[in-house]
Amino acid sequence: MTLRWALVGLLFLASVLNYVDRQTLAILAPTIQKDLGMTDPQYAMVNNFFLVAYTISYLVSGRLTDKLGPRKALALYISFWSVANMLTGLSRSLASLSAFRFLLGLGEAGNWTTAPKLVSEWFSAKERGLAIGLYTLGATIGATIAPPLILWLASTGHWQNAFFATGAAGLLWLIPWLLVYKSNLSPSPSPGRSYFTGKGEPEEESSDSPRRVPACGWGVRGEEAWQVVLALLLARLLTDPLWYFIQSWFAKYLVAERGLTQQQVSITWVVFLAADFGAIGGGWLSGVLIKRGMPTVAGRLRVMLFCACLTPLTALIALAPTVNGALVFAMIVTLAHMAWMINGSTLVTDLIPKDKLATVFGLVAAGSTLGGLLMNSLVGNTVGAFGYRPTFFALSGLHLCAFALLSIALKKK
Incomplete structure (x- = not known):
């Protein structure tokens, strides 16, 4: 029991580093754009280099994680992205900045294919939502502390210092990971519906767990399986x-x-603080519903519906008369989105067999980065002419559309 949660704690720290490294460019964007002579469309292009690599990595890292196992895979990924982040501090042009952000994207996606595989192997359906919420909390904590931390690091000399320091922190994380997660440590779960209890033997999941869709090769087989995976992918792409x-x-x-x-x-740290509550609250709430007897998938979807009904408030961010009002609405919709995302991610661990989980999770998560690519391109090319308001309006209804897709695909569950 203690070991399982210790591993989740290390996943939490890895996620903190993942998002601090990712946010460094966004926080320092005005300074870096001025220093390197970048326009807004060029800034969007740099973000898209990251997301293209992120998408490629999702498709490859999941399969690699299934082969290597969580211990070796995450050590590889965090080493790679930490070095890439440090190299970003050496950027002297648009080309070099784009190249180093591409390398960062190749490494960072592996964090999100490794973590759900570990959770699927070590935790039951009733615990997975909370476990995933806890390590995802690391992402939101990372995003919360990033603004003041990055600005302080940059103020100590030059903006490059922030990239050097945060990248070095990732390399230090490897020490406890390799010490705690011994090379001979394995939950050794039996395929299908069992999970490891931490007591040396598998234990069967309760009857309220959904039937896992069959998987083989790159992903899944059968009409039902493809419907489920496609719906999960499109939901990520939309939201x-x-x-x-x-x-x-x-x-x-x-x-x-x-x-x-x-x-x-x-001040944007308050928005990411709200995401912290969404990460924990979303996983905890679906777990409570399942413990009270609600079927697993129904419990996840119930929480996701509530979150989807809050996201139309996104439009009010642009309409709020004050900065504080805009921040309040941003906090609400970010909390709702994070709770939504936790339950959507947990659905993958509920439905996909453990031996192919990272592969399928990477495939589903690739939809996320495709959506990000589309968003970056649209915002980068339209903000100069129309401002930000159309973007806020466009984002306000996507979660309800995604919920409709998931409801149709999972109605038999």
Whole structure:
């Protein structure tokens, strides 16, 4: 029991580093753009280099994780992305910045294919939502502390210092990971419906667990399986652009249309704090519903429906008369999105066999980065002419559309 949660704790720390490294560019964007002579469309292009690599990595890293196992795979990924992040501090042009962000994307996606595989192997259906919420909390904590941390690191000399320091922290993380997660340590779960109890033997999941869809090769087989995976992929494609927008563009929006300075955008930590509550609350709430007798998939979908009904408030971010009002609405929709994402991610661990989980999770998560790519391209090319308001309006209804897709695909569950 203690060991299982210790591993989740290390996944939490890895996720903190993952998002601090990712957010460094967004937080320092005004300074870096000025220093390197970058326009907004060029900044969008740099973000897209990251997302293209991120998409490729999702498709490859999942399969690699299934072959290597979580211990070796995550050590490889975090080493790679930490070095790439440090190299970003050496950027002297648009080309070099794009290249190093591409390398960062290749490494960072592996964190999100490894973590759910570990959770699927070590935790039951009733615990998975909380476990996934806890390590995903690392992402939101990372995004919360990133603004003040990155601005402080950059203020100690030059903006490059922030990339050097955060990258080095990732290499230090390897020490406890390799010490705690011994090479001979394995839950040794039996295929299908069992999970490891931490007491040396598998235990059967309860009857309320959904039937896992059959999987083989790259992903799945059978009409039902493809419907489920496609629905999960499309749901990520539709909804994750909101999260990517908050990460990469919200600080720029506050500077461009709300009149904040770069130092003042550190206030965005409150938005990511709300995401922290969404990460924990979403996983905890679906777990409570399942423990009270609700079928697993129904419990996840019930929470996701509630979250989808909150996301239309995204439009009010642009309409709020004050900065504080905009921040409040941003907090609400970010909390709702994070709770949505936790339950959507947990659905994958509920439905996909453990031996192919990372592969299929990577395939589903690739939909997320495709959505981010589309969002970046649209925002980068339209913000100059039309401002940010159309983007907020467009993002406000996507979760309800995604919920309709999932409801149809999972109605038999």
